Amino acid sequence: MDFKSINGGQETLCIKVNKVYDWVTRQVDVPLLAFNASDLAAGTIVFDCDGVTPGDDPCAVLGGNYTVECFATDETGTPVDPLAPGSILCQEIPQPEGRASGQFQLPDGSTVTLQKVKVLKKGFVVVRITNPNGLSCTTGPIPWAVSEKFFLCAPPGTFLQCEITDFECDANLICRAAATPGEFEFQQLDVSINLCQNVQMEALVKLEITADFCQPRPDMPFVCPPLAFPPQCPTVFPGPGPSPA
Template sequence: MKAQPLCGAQELLCINAEKVYDWVILQSSDSRTVIEIFFPENGFNPCAPGVSNLVTTCILTDASGTPVSLSSPNALTVEEIGTRDSREFIVDGAVVTLQNVSWVKSIYIVLEYTGIFEAAPFVFRSQPVLFEIPESAFLCAPEGTDLLVRLTDFNCRTRFNCLSEFNSSVDVFLTICQSVQTFANVTLELEAEFCQPRDIINEQCPSPVIPPQCPVIFPANGLAGR
């Protein structure tokens, strides 16, 4: 029997989906001092005399040092720690039981140094620097739900410090915004219509356009000069 396309027919459908139990946006901050040691053989010495316009920036990367975007699954890793202890809250006059969820998120950044040394520009990148940030929040997270954390914004500020001619440190200040959700896989029963492909849009040639004329002066029907 050949299946026939459905046009406008509705039926009950069972689909697998992720049900979101809770969703919050959190902001966290962290800072640390990164010790950098530079040697002349690597061609980079930001603390040497003659270095000017030194700028230090942060690049969000994965563990190997490859730059990643905020939406990349490699932008951070999350490990939930501890147990989810329950606590009751009064919200709008109703008693709500929430769970205290704790986790550690790991983020890698690469420090990029740019500047000028004796009129020659230079660019140098450090090895990936690991930031491990512990966090916790009260969420609707009953047993059977999973935790999902995604980066939504990332801001980094740095301060470069020369400790000696070949030894320096960089103070790194991070501000991170993240979407935090608890979810579980569920099977839903929905009454819906099947979707159909849309019509193809074809590009059509436009009709010829006649340039505007100047009837006041031409053709003047023999009236010109009167």
């Protein structure tokens, strides 16, 4: 929207905004989530197959030909947009003694004091396996979590602002031949999660700035269209009228 300043309207203003003290981006790889046959037997990983009692072996149900997909969900297994705020928990881990400070050398040889900030990220994913006949087996919500350590400009009074900018989940199901020829049984399910993040340290501050007032752009004119009448058939209606006497 094209806003224009009001001539002569400049003055000194006091505004309240979040100031960014530090900002880094980082890719994080969640430790591999691996489930074996013992986990399936113990109920650590559970599959719900279409028309089959939950807890059955997906390899026995689907056979050896299948595709695997993995997607982000909430704790109930409902799919979510992993980039939407709040879909993935990202928060600072409090430290008993507060954020420890340390001296770090910059490329130009100077030193800077930074604080150690610990960040926790956690969420849920679901794995769905489908065979060519359209039969599918779906896991329950699988929790994942990862903690990281950052060295940031984070003096007392600043808070963490975290944004997930990219999310990728891949799963690999391994089936092995069962004792009965032509049948398969579960051997292992591996789930890998990678994400990218913006991590910022912010604080609410009051700033004095000199700025111009602005006014809205001119509204687009609305012109009523001309009235249009459908074509008539004068030879039929109302007709030529009575013939002269």
